[in-house]
Amino acid sequence: MYDFEYHKPGSLADAVKLLSADPDARPISGGQTLLPALKHRLNKPTSVVDLSGIAELKGIKREGDKLVIGALAKHFEVATSPEVKAAIPALAQMASTIGDTQVRNRGTIGGSVANNDPAADYPSAVLGLNATVVTDKRRIAADDFFQGMFTTALEPGELLVAIEFPIPEKAGYAKMRNPASRYVMAGAFVAKTGGAVRVAINGAGPGVFRQADMEKALTANWSPDAVAGVKQPADGLNGDIHGSAEYRAHLVTVMAKRAIDAAG
Amino acid sequence: MNVVTPFEGIGASVKRKEDLRFLSGRGQYTDDINRPGQTYAAILRSPHAHARIASIDTVAAAAMPGVVAVFTGADMPDLGGIPCGWQIHNKDGSPMAEPMHPVLAVGKVRFVGDAVAAVIAETRAQAKDAAEAIAVEYEVLPAVATLEAALAPGAAQVHDDVAGNVCYDWHIGDKAINEAGFAKAAKVVEFELVNNRLVPNAMEPRAAIGDYDPTTEDYTLYTTSQNPHVIRLLMGAFVLHLPEHKLRVVAPDVGGGFGSKIFHYAEEAIVTWAAGRVKRPVKWTAERTESFITDAHGRDHVTKARLALDANGKFLALHVQTLANMGAYLSTFATSVPTYLYATLLAGVYATPSVYAEVKAVFTNTVPVDAYRGAGRPEATFLLERLVDVAAAETGMDRVEIRRRNFIPADAFPYQTPVALQYDSGDYQATLNQALEAAGWAGFEARRAEAKARGRLRGIGISTYVEACGIAPSAVVGSLGARAGLYEVGTIRVHPTGSVTVLTGTHSHGQGHETTFAQLVTDRLGVPLAQVDVVHGDTAKIPFGMGTYGSRSLAVGGSAMVKAMDKIVAKAKRIAAHLMEASVEDVEFDRGTFRVAGTDKTKSWAEIALTAYVPHNYPIEELEPGLDETAFYDPKNFTYPGGCHICEVEIEPETGITTVVNFTAVDDVGRVINPMIVEGQVQGGVCQGIGQALLESCVYDSEGQLVSASFMDYQMPRANDLPMVSVATHTTLCTHNPLGVKGCGEVGAIGSPPAVINAVVDALKEYGVRHIEMPATAAKIWGIINASRPAMAAE
Numbered sequence A: 001m002y003d004f005e006y007h008k009p010g011s012l013a014d015a016v017k018l019l020s021a022d023p024d025a026r027p028i029s030g031g032q033t034l035l036p037a038l039k040h041r042l043n044k045p046t047s048v049v050d051l052s053g054i055a056e057l058k059g060i061k062r063e064g065d066k067l068v069i070g071a072l073a074k075h076f077e078v079a080t081s082p083e084v085k086a087a088i089p090a091l092a093q094m095a096s097t098i099g100d101t102q103v104r105n106r107g108t109i110g111g112s113v114a115n116n117d118p119a120a121d122y123p124s125a126v127l128g129l130n131a132t133v134v135t136d137k138r139r140i141a142a143d144d145f146f147q148g149m150f151t152t153a154l155e156p157g158e159l160l161v162a163i164e165f166p167i168p169e170k171a172g173y174a175k176m177r178n179p180a181s182r183y184v185m186a187g188a189f190v191a192k193t194g195g196a197v198r199v200a201i202n203g204a205g206p207g208v209f210r211q212a213d214m215e216k217a218l219t220a221n222w223s224p225d226a227v228a229g230v231k232q233p234a235d236g237l238n239g240d241i242h243g244s245a246e247y248r249a250h251l252v253t254v255m256a257k258r259a260i261d262a263a264g
Numbered sequence B: 001m002n003v004v005t006p007f008e009g010i011g012a013s014v015k016r017k018e019d020l021r022f023l024s025g026r027g028q029y030t031d032d033i034n035r036p037g038q039t040y041a042a043i044l045r046s047p048h049a050h051a052r053i054a055s056i057d058t059v060a061a062a063a064m065p066g067v068v069a070v071f072t073g074a075d076m077p078d079l080g081g082i083p084c085g086w087q088i089h090n091k092d093g094s095p096m097a098e099p100m101h102p103v104l105a106v107g108k109v110r111f112v113g114d115a116v117a118a119v120i121a122e123t124r125a126q127a128k129d130a131a132e133a134i135a136v137e138y139e140v141l142p143a144v145a146t147l148e149a150a151l152a153p154g155a156a157q158v159h160d161d162v163a164g165n166v167c168y169d170w171h172i173g174d175k176a177i178n179e180a181g182f183a184k185a186a187k188v189v190e191f192e193l194v195n196n197r198l199v200p201n202a203m204e205p206r207a208a209i210g211d212y213d214p215t216t217e218d219y220t221l222y223t224t225s226q227n228p229h230v231i232r233l234l235m236g237a238f239v240l241h242l243p244e245h246k247l248r249v250v251a252p253d254v255g256g257g258f259g260s261k262i263f264h265y266a267e268e269a270i271v272t273w274a275a276g277r278v279k280r281p282v283k284w285t286a287e288r289t290e291s292f293i294t295d296a297h298g299r300d301h302v303t304k305a306r307l308a309l310d311a312n313g314k315f316l317a318l319h320v321q322t323l324a325n326m327g328a329y330l331s332t333f334a335t336s337v338p339t340y341l342y343a344t345l346l347a348g349v350y351a352t353p354s355v356y357a358e359v360k361a362v363f364t365n366t367v368p369v370d371a372y373r374g375a376g377r378p379e380a381t382f383l384l385e386r387l388v389d390v391a392a393a394e395t396g397m398d399r400v401e402i403r404r405r406n407f408i409p410a411d412a413f414p415y416q417t418p419v420a421l422q423y424d425s426g427d428y429q430a431t432l433n434q435a436l437e438a439a440g441w442a443g444f445e446a447r448r449a450e451a452k453a454r455g456r457l458r459g460i461g462i463s464t465y466v467e468a469c470g471i472a473p474s475a476v477v478g479s480l481g482a483r484a485g486l487y488e489v490g491t492i493r494v495h496p497t498g499s500v501t502v503l504t505g506t507h508s509h510g511q512g513h514e515t516t517f518a519q520l521v522t523d524r525l526g527v528p529l530a531q532v533d534v535v536h537g538d539t540a541k542i543p544f545g546m547g548t549y550g551s552r553s554l555a556v557g558g559s560a561m562v563k564a565m566d567k568i569v570a571k572a573k574r575i576a577a578h579l580m581e582a583s584v585e586d587v588e589f590d591r592g593t594f595r596v597a598g599t600d601k602t603k604s605w606a607e608i609a610l611t612a613y614v615p616h617n618y619p620i621e622e623l624e625p626g627l628d629e630t631a632f633y634d635p636k637n638f639t640y641p642g643g644c645h646i647c648e649v650e651i652e653p654e655t656g657i658t659t660v661v662n663f664t665a666v667d668d669v670g671r672v673i674n675p676m677i678v679e680g681q682v683q684g685g686v687c688q689g690i691g692q693a694l695l696e697s698c699v700y701d702s703e704g705q706l707v708s709a710s711f712m713d714y715q716m717p718r719a720n721d722l723p724m725v726s727v728a729t730h731t732t733l734c735t736h737n738p739l740g741v742k743g744c745g746e747v748g749a750i751g752s753p754p755a756v757i758n759a760v761v762d763a764l765k766e767y768g769v770r771h772i773e774m775p776a777t778a779a780k781i782w783g784i785i786n787a788s789r790p791a792m793a794a795e
């Protein structure tokens, strides 16, 4: 780890001020992604702005037909929140499978979504549920937010404040874990919200993406059988020592079937 | 009567004495030790697998904050190379190629991770900062990352003085007899397979602290070692040219070794030498990435084999050709692993009349490869037990029957194999029968059918194995090229009140010696376990020792203790005879009580101990006071644990994921001192074997970069990857050591991988699979399923 300044602002405004004053400052939430990068000296921020003391980023609440989850909500809180479990059980279930106990007690939804690791869990829920990402400046639709590997619509210094999830009629998630890292090798989040079907695929490609053929098939017939015949093209998917693009393409269909099964 | 209650002697599953310390966080590992005035070393490592070093500029680094010194290979002209402990000879009798392994690279780097420079600084972070400021100009050379690449015509030379990258081309067995065996064959089975490279990944990374006292010129090295005396010998005599009395090596608590902490590593020499230069203690602790790219890796063989059978399925002859990867330099015992620890095991549990093996050891631009739990014997067992399954399939014989028909019978021991070893004892039918029974072999087809109904492919696999551990005797290994003796040393120090301290030259890094060895004393001398302490891991305390590896500690180290106890008892009897005014021949000793035979005259252990140290009434003319004896024990032979492992798996065809649903191990480890510890050792070994078979994939790219250099990419087995392992023992005693023990540390890792792969192949049998290379990952299995339409479906 290189030396850096450490700040712990008490308000969103102060955090934004610190970050906008210094392009090499980095926000930190749970630190479960940033700290390993710092320890490996892959990252050399001038200062680290700890968001954990900012009340505006906390809390999980039901607001009418939406579930609003603050950026600082830890995976463990999402997994065990009665509001989440009642409104979107698939999201709570997803959170309960991220990393391990230590990671779930520190990692946050805001950190994960802002980071947009292609092998992360949450991005598929955000995209599959057509959620809205709320920042200190604006509201961003999920379709516009994720822009490929580790890239989002967030501008430098812009902070993720909360995520607003519409409440679906049905939603389900299934993933195959990478055998070594246990991140996602291929995952599918399926949801029917206000009659509209969305299928978001994570892990398999360089970023989370929607599977249009599956969405069409499920709109016609909401059942595992409907996607069983939909082949995900291997083109453009990840291939590495853990599995070829063809294997991941195959897993996309398998996970989509299982996600629908789970959604009921 | 002085009966020990509760029973704590041989055969008792007493709890481990060391666990209170470990589980309450009071272990003292090398990195827990801090010496006054300590500095920290960071090692600058090569990012290239193969490159010429054009220049190294350390000026900027030396001026960085906190930097005490910066060293490169050029600063160490007088140091020797890191030595190899075993010289192998080629088929033509010439010695193997033994290229120089400098402590810090000179001229060239030969693997990613090769040590280029060392920075000594006030803090770890300052040392790392300065290491980054060293400017090295590399001229990158083509690299050879695999055996195939290294042996290709025109391949890059890892060492300029080693033609064709071949370290040695060795053989064992009689070639003419072997060919005659093949000439008689009714059937020849040919087979090729890989034994996959593994990264050891002990939980505690390697660490070393060098300390130097300028007033006495004494050096101390604290290090994560399985054998401190061996390190003192290798580093002192060959590298730093320090005499033993000026060099103390301490290996305190060590958090797992699995072989990787046997070897003498460059960092040990760097910190010790640098401490002398900067006149302050120097500490180095590996980061996990450094562990991946500098701890000696394991296995990495490519083998072609042919098995000749007669019309009745009896094995006639086995011919094996193996390529073994040495990595970039010869690690301490690297050369012995694919020869005397592998090819000598190729008879296995079978009465094959002829075995002929040829082994070529090859340099590549990769991390050095050396012994890893099992060392050579897992490679031999995997080859044999896969080959036997393939032979069964291709001759239409039952997998169990072909084994039974070829076993060395229980009444044939001692049994001389055609590849040098003489097995002293074993009963392979018995361990097989017990395992078949325990695993419910007979009922398997019903379980397969039930799984099929659930959409799962279920398979069962068997492995019957023997291994050789407690490597010995010194005279024989010496004639085969070992540059060390393989005896062990034990001191039994009886204190005036009768409690005992044991000094052993072996080293415990997870095995539970502090308990097992104390049980030997309790059993023999009748001293309660709480009054026996075992000390190891310090050359200043222990007379001498060869350390712990190859499952030798109990068989060799325990036997040394027994010999020392014999001396203690003999002397104690003379003291007792004097006190009871009897003749020494009439004094009997049984667990703590001395008795004049046939009388009720007795003396207790404590009385004799006290008399030995307070010799008021004592035969001082004939006997020295004190009760403290040392013995050196050189074994007559290896010991030969063996047994049968049965694995049952289920495969989910949709994903290719394999789940080990049952694992049964029945092992003959000789006499069992502590059944609980044996069970733990076998379970741990089996888990490592399952890791090798299904999970652990060590991958180099063609440039020699280790792609699987972190836990993000290298899959260690975790609790939820593993079944409950059912462990049982079936004992035949070792015939040549006083305890009848054989060794249990490696059997799990040796017997299990072929059982797992045999089960996977069995599960996939409807797909016409002959073999699947380890690790049989989900992706690989799905690839097989996807590529081949089931034979059944095609019908």
Ligand SMILES: Cc1cc2nc3c(=O)[nH]c(=O)nc-3n(C[C@H](O)[C@H](O)[C@H](O)COP(=O)(O)OP(=O)(O)OC[C@H]3O[C@@H](n4cnc5c(N)ncnc54)[C@H](O)[C@@H]3O)c2cc1C
Pocket: A026, A027, A028, A029, A030, A031, A032, A033, A034, A035, A036, A051, A071, A097, A098, A099, A100, A103, A106, A107, A108, A109, A110, A111, A112, A114, A115, A117, A119, A120, A121, A122, A154, A158, A159, A160, A161, A182, A183, A184
């Ligand atoms: C062992 C291990 C296993 C893991 N397994 C999984 C897994 O299976 N699935 C999975 O999805 N994840 C996994 N993770 C990642 C984990 O979920 C992280 O917690 C998460 O990715 C990042 O959240 P964080 O709060 O820790 O973010 P941090 O590490 O604090 O930050 C991550 C990045 O986001 C930025 N950032 C943080 N907060 C904000 C904000 N409010 N606004 C804008 N930018 C922000 C930071 O600057 C940084 O670039 C694992 C991590 C570890 C260490």
